[in-house]
Amino acid sequence: DQQVxxxxxSLSVQEGRISILNCDYxxxxxxxxxxxxxxxxxxxxxxxxxSSIKDKNEDGRFTVFLNKSAKHLxxxxxxxxxGDSAVYFCAASAYSDMRFGAGTRLTVKP
Amino acid sequence: xxxxxxSPRHKVTETGTPVTLRCHxxxxxxxxxxxxxxxxHGLRLIHYSYGVKDTDKGEVSDGYSVSRSKTEDFLLTLESxxxxxxxxxxxxxxxxxxxxEQFFGPGTRLTVL
Numbered sequence: 507d508q509q510v511x512x513x514x515x516s517l518s519v520q521e522g523r524i525s526i527l528n529c530d531y532x533x534x535x536x537x538x539x540x541x542x543x544x545x546x547x548x549x550x551x552x553x554x555x556x557s558s559i560k561d562k563n564e565d566g567r568f569t570v571f572l573n574k575s576a577k578h579l580x581x582x583x584x585x586x587x588x589g590d591s592a593v594y595f596c597a598a599s600a601y602s603d604m605r606f607g608a609g610t611r612l613t614v615k616p
Numbered sequence: 617x618x619x620x621x622x623s624p625r626h627k628v629t630e631t632g633t634p635v636t637l638r639c640h641x642x643x644x645x646x647x648x649x650x651x652x653x654x655x656x657h658g659l660r661l662i663h664y665s666y667g668v669k670d671t672d673k674g675e676v677s678d679g680y681s682v683s684r685s686k687t688e689d690f691l692l693t694l695e696s697x698x699x700x701x702x703x704x705x706x707x708x709x710x711x712x713x714x715x716x717e718q719f720f721g722p723g724t725r726l727t728v729l
């Protein structure tokens with residue numbers, strides 16, 4: 507059973523616009539959420555995280571929003587740049603159990 | 617970048633043969649993980665270790681075993697490889713469990729014919 511779902515396999519946006527990547531989870535025990543970015547032939551790299559006691563965390567162009575009642579989180583990238591083109595994974599953890607979504611491929615067009 | 621290396625980076629093997637993948641870290645992190653990445657599934661945890669000789673199963677552990685005899689090395693063994701184990705395997709490390717981000721190695725692409 508997939509406890510973390512990214513329902514959009516791909517997303518294409520224009521350079522300078524906002525990218526919004528979405529993630530849903532089913533396990534209410536998850537209390538920490540992360541986003542990873544992955545380029546081809548490389549391992550995922552950590553991007554940003556949020557604890558369940560917060561509803562927003564911002565780091566430069568990247569903002570993660572958490573809606574616990576809806577079991578939903580999203581990653582906003584503003585403004586989007588061509589170098590942001592990659593696969594983005596959301597992850598959710600409860601103590602040592604971390605689950606990942608299937609990923610969303612973001613393409614930022616110049 | 618966290619000091620994590622994986623070897624080999626690519627391997628092609630035949631069904632029924634044993635395969636061992638190695639993960640080596642220079643960060644002295646306590647936790648080490650093995651994941652596999654498959655299309656439509658994202659990353660799925662195979663096994664993890666929380667210290668030397670301390671390991672536990674993950675979400676997809678059947679057909680895999682692990683060993684950790686030193687802090688810096690975490691080995692993943694496929695005792696008898698099957699075609700369903702064709703995948704990209706990632707090792708990850710973290711300084712603590714759960715609420716800490718994990719740092720990933722570059723991956724090993726394994727093909728079982």
